[in-house]
Amino acid sequence: MVAFGIFGIDQLKVFDHFIIHLYVLYGKAVRGLHSLIARFRLICYGAKVGKHLSVRGWINLHISPSASVVIGNNVLIKSGFPDNPVGGSLRTGIWAERGARLTIGNDTGLANVTIVCSKSISVGENTFIGGGTVIYDTDFHSLDSAVRVRGNDDHVRASPINIGNECWIGGHCIILKGVTVGNQAIVGAGSVVTKDIPPGQIWAGNPAKFIKELKGESE
Ligand SMILES: CC(C)(COP(=O)(O)OP(=O)(O)OC[C@H]1O[C@@H](n2cnc3c(N)ncnc32)[C@H](O)[C@@H]1OP(=O)(O)O)[C@@H](O)C(=O)NCCC(=O)NCCS
Numbered sequence: 001m002v003a004f005g006i007f008g009i010d011q012l013k014v015f016d017h018f019i020i021h022l023y024v025l026y027g028k029a030v031r032g033l034h035s036l037i038a039r040f041r042l043i044c045y046g047a048k049v050g051k052h053l054s055v056r057g058w059i060n061l062h063i064s065p066s067a068s069v070v071i072g073n074n075v076l077i078k079s080g081f082p083d084n085p086v087g088g089s090l091r092t093g094i095w096a097e098r099g100a101r102l103t104i105g106n107d108t109g110l111a112n113v114t115i116v117c118s119k120s121i122s123v124g125e126n127t128f129i130g131g132g133t134v135i136y137d138t139d140f141h142s143l144d145s146a147v148r149v150r151g152n153d154d155h156v157r158a159s160p161i162n163i164g165n166e167c168w169i170g171g172h173c174i175i176l177k178g179v180t181v182g183n184q185a186i187v188g189a190g191s192v193v194t195k196d197i198p199p200g201q202i203w204a205g206n207p208a209k210f211i212k213e214l215k216g217e218s219e
Pocket residue numbers: 086128129130131169170171172186187188189190191202204205206211
């Protein structure tokens with residue numbers, strides 16, 4: 001049977017498979033290129049990057065020469081709408097100021113996440129951080145208006161953030177200075193985390209509050 005001009009159904013199926021393979025190969029090549037470029041740029045900024053960093057999309061970087069940025073093995077970073085629709089058209093961005101220390105543990109994933117590290121931020125292993133989430137360990141401005149309006153914000157309050165292993169931070173969260181998120185904790189979408197979250201609990205809301213204990217959840 002003739003399906004399309006001189007080509008039969010079987011020939012069109014072969015052609016379709018060929019196009020699909022080509023598309024998959026193209027996707028892999030683009031991802032490989034993004035990962036290589038990101039690794040190169042991070043190393044140029046003085047970051048230590050572990051094995052198998054996988055980056056999808058273009059990441060924004062601002063890393064001071066005196067900052068320490070350490071990225072573990074098998075870290076996955078998605079950046080931009082085509083690679084993660086959660087977070088809209090935001091890209092993943094890493095901003096590390098003078099003397100700041102940022103560590104991202106092995107097997108952790110960031111999707112359209114902004115991290116601003118003025119002092120110290122650590123993210124553990126196997127932790128997922130959802131689209132549009134922002135993490136900053138500084139207030140950026142002084143509470144004292146006289147200092148604030150002069151723009152002399154050298155003594156702004158800043159305090160380390162520690163996010164544990166196997167955590168899941170939902171989309172569009174804000175993690176504020178001085179907070180510890182315990183291992184395996186979950187933060188609901190759109191939460192503002194202002195206080196420590198103990199391990200193995202779900203917290204959500206603005207400000208984030210205890211929702212429930214996770215006891216052997218299977219899903
Ligand atoms: C955190 C989450 C996984 C919990 O799901 P769940 O266990 O099914 O929770 P429930 O829907 O049973 O909600 C339990 C309670 O928490 C509240 N709650 C759940 N998520 C909330 C949120 N993000 N903000 C505020 N309150 C929330 C519910 O209103 C409910 O309150 P109630 O007991 O007073 O009725 C889910 O709510 C969530 O945020 N999912 C989105 C994850 C996400 O962002 N994914 C994309 C990026 S990776």
